[in-house]
Amino acid sequence: MTPTDPRRPQVAARASDVWRVYGTGEAQVVALRGVTAEFERGAFTAIMGPSGSGKSTLMHCLAGLDTVTRGEVFVGDTKVTGLNDSGLTKLRRDKIGFIFQQFNLLPTLSAQENILLPLSIAGRKPDPAWYDTVIDTVGLRDRLSHRPAQLSGGQQQRVACARALVARPEVIFADEPTGNLDSRAGAEVLNFLRNSVREHGQTIVMVTHDPVAASHADRVVFLADGQLVSELFDPTPETVLDTMKRLDVLVEAAR
Template sequence: MTATVARDNQVAARANDVWKVYGSGEAQVMALRGVSVEFERSRFTAIMGPSGSGKSTLMHCLAGLDSVTRGQISIGDTTVTGLGDAGLTRLRRDKVGFIFQQFNLLPTLSARENILLPLAIAGRKPDPAWFDTVIDTVGLRDRLGHRPAQLSGGQQQRVACARALVARPEVIFADEPTGNLDSRAGAEVLNFLRNSVKEHDQTIVMVTHDPAAASYADRVVFLADGQVVTELTGPTPETVLDTMKRLDVLAEADV
């Protein structure tokens, strides 16, 4: 199926008939099969599906971390497909933010230094007012001088969230951002992501396997066997779980 279509000026990221094949011959794996989906600006979208459904592959292709075998990827008005190394570097620096399961903080830097690192690498100075807004949103003002080892897992992930948000990217991609957190810390991070969309018009695309995490999103896109098979708006943990249980049937009906 093709997911909901938005007007071009409302689209933060788009996949158009995207295929991704790994390997060849008997070892060939078809990770994505003609995926067409759009992600609207200022919305929180979750991508779900069983293991091997292609959800992480789709995110990596959208973010320019992996190339597509066929089809086209765009971020805003930038066509990602076909970009060289320099173009992909600019894309990741200027238009895309990342939040990963493993936090990816530098242990020798303070929380403040980790948050500002992408701007420092790009040779850009932070907007002081926006920096203050981000810090207050993640609730880490009294921890800015601490190194990662002095922070809890939830605090480390909130540092990673602030780092992704401080450069004001067009879209933030979050790959299982609560996967290493307990339920309380995970809820803190998800509330931050939810508030960054609601209060600051951020666009977030999150891969998750957790129905409770997906319920924080405005919309959930479901993949099965490398294809988009259905979606939900206004999800609850119950409706997400029910849809996950029916994915095999939905995938067969979509063939």
């Protein structure tokens, strides 16, 4: 297919020959080594790898939370690399949603106020129909007046998911979104993320260490030693785990 072929999947975010190096001399750490990857619009992609593999660094570079040492990063048609502080703020406000392991909810605000906070800061009002869709999707209509302390961990993370979705960003970056949840609450959040992709066309890029969480994705990309070494489509917990076991071999092959 040519780049102008209408059948070609649209790309929500991409990294092109991205390097991220911290420190100098003997203290130098190479977190990313020439990573090139595309993340399709309307798809759920998981990024996996052992500790220190560069998976969170890659996500932070894609989201404009960290700068690249070399290479280029794009979100949609926007070149993230080289944006000044105001440009990065606008990008994160208008085009990106975030879900973190720590729910990052303000304890003095209700669930509804937390969900609407990014729009309030931006001086925007929610689309009423889309807001209702998001609230029904996360199943929290009867909890909107509750503060975070009155909600379970799973409910708090669903509030965080709704907050990320309500502005209709081009892409949502999720960093270990089930890391602080028990298996049942984690499954609820993952099913919600899965449904937001299938039913509403959302784009999600999720960093995780959990093969079960990764199996909810359409595709899994694997990093090791700062390099992209493999990928899986239509993953299962078993195929993800098998690939993780072979990462050392894959790193040697990449070299």
